[in-house]
Amino acid sequence: MAFDVAGDAYGRFMGRYSEPLAARFVDWLSPPAEAVALDVGCGPGALTAVLVDRYGSDRVHAADPSPPFLKALQERLPEVDVRQAAAAQLPWEDGEFDLTLASLVVHFMPDPVAGLTEMRRVTKPGGVVAATVWDLAGQRAPVSLLRLAALDLDRRAPGEEALPGAVRGQLAAYFDKAGLVQIEETELEVAVAYQSFEEWWEPNTLGVGPAGDYVRSLTPQKRDALRDRCRERTGEAPFEIRSTAWAVAGRV
Ligand SMILES: C[S@@+](CC[C@H](N)C(=O)[O-])C[C@H]1O[C@@H](n2cnc3c(N)ncnc32)[C@H](O)[C@@H]1O
Numbered sequence: 001m002a003f004d005v006a007g008d009a010y011g012r013f014m015g016r017y018s019e020p021l022a023a024r025f026v027d028w029l030s031p032p033a034e035a036v037a038l039d040v041g042c043g044p045g046a047l048t049a050v051l052v053d054r055y056g057s058d059r060v061h062a063a064d065p066s067p068p069f070l071k072a073l074q075e076r077l078p079e080v081d082v083r084q085a086a087a088a089q090l091p092w093e094d095g096e097f098d099l100t101l102a103s104l105v106v107h108f109m110p111d112p113v114a115g116l117t118e119m120r121r122v123t124k125p126g127g128v129v130a131a132t133v134w135d136l137a138g139q140r141a142p143v144s145l146l147r148l149a150a151l152d153l154d155r156r157a158p159g160e161e162a163l164p165g166a167v168r169g170q171l172a173a174y175f176d177k178a179g180l181v182q183i184e185e186t187e188l189e190v191a192v193a194y195q196s197f198e199e200w201w202e203p204n205t206l207g208v209g210p211a212g213d214y215v216r217s218l219t220p221q222k223r224d225a226l227r228d229r230c231r232e233r234t235g236e237a238p239f240e241i242r243s244t245a246w247a248v249a250g251r252v
Helices: 007-029 046-055 067-076 112-121 144-153 170-177 197-205 209-217 220-234
Strands: 037-040 060-064 081-084 097-103 123-134 181-194 239-251
Touching: 007 046, 007 067, 007 097, 007 123, 007 181, 007 197, 007 209, 007 239, 037 046, 037 112, 046 060, 046 067, 046 097, 060 067, 067 081, 097 112, 112 123, 112 170, 123 170, 144 209, 144 220, 170 181, 170 239, 181 197, 197 209, 197 220
Parallel strands: 037 060, 037 097, 060 081, 097 123
Antiparallel strands: 123 239, 181 239
């Protein structure tokens, strides 16, 4: 499973992007000063930590199906109520939350409308459900540089462009189908600086997510060729990788 990896590996690979994205996401939502919040697909806690800073541990709850990520979250934020669950089956009562969020999770839901409908169920009338997804189809995701390098070498290399929500407008359409109203959408950009090529490359080899699975599936020779192609694409260090996510919010 793409997310059956240690929280530390995730932090070095996607956490570099998801931590600043979580802060931007919550700023964009400008949520109420007082709220009870749920982070769905919390991973090791990028967004959970932002919510805890605002509302305190006793008002923030979290869920994720991945045992190593739940362990990492418990170590990082031991006071938070965290439960092992997928978005489509949340172990909370109807209308418990003011704010139910999922950052970079809808891509991985087997049925995004079912997941968002369940997020709506656990949210109070008038409360907010919101999510982010990377622009994978537009090649503006953190994995896009690797993806384009892989395509340079193998036109049939598997990619993430067809994941749910990867195409412009798709996430907002899921919100509509899930019965949310007053839907708003924006783009959020994050930039991550790398001091060396190795600092960028090494996290790609840790087996995190579909891109990490792909790198691990290659023979050593093909992996070296991919690394060399990526180096041509990054150019000389230091360099910056810019990534864009769509954020969508709707009301119950
Ligand atoms: C890219 S990570 C995002 C983690 C975290 N939200 C962040 O921003 O760093 C995707 C997360 O979705 C979780 N996930 C995968 N399928 C899920 C599902 N059906 N419902 C909820 N979470 C899921 C994974 O275990 C993983 O923690």
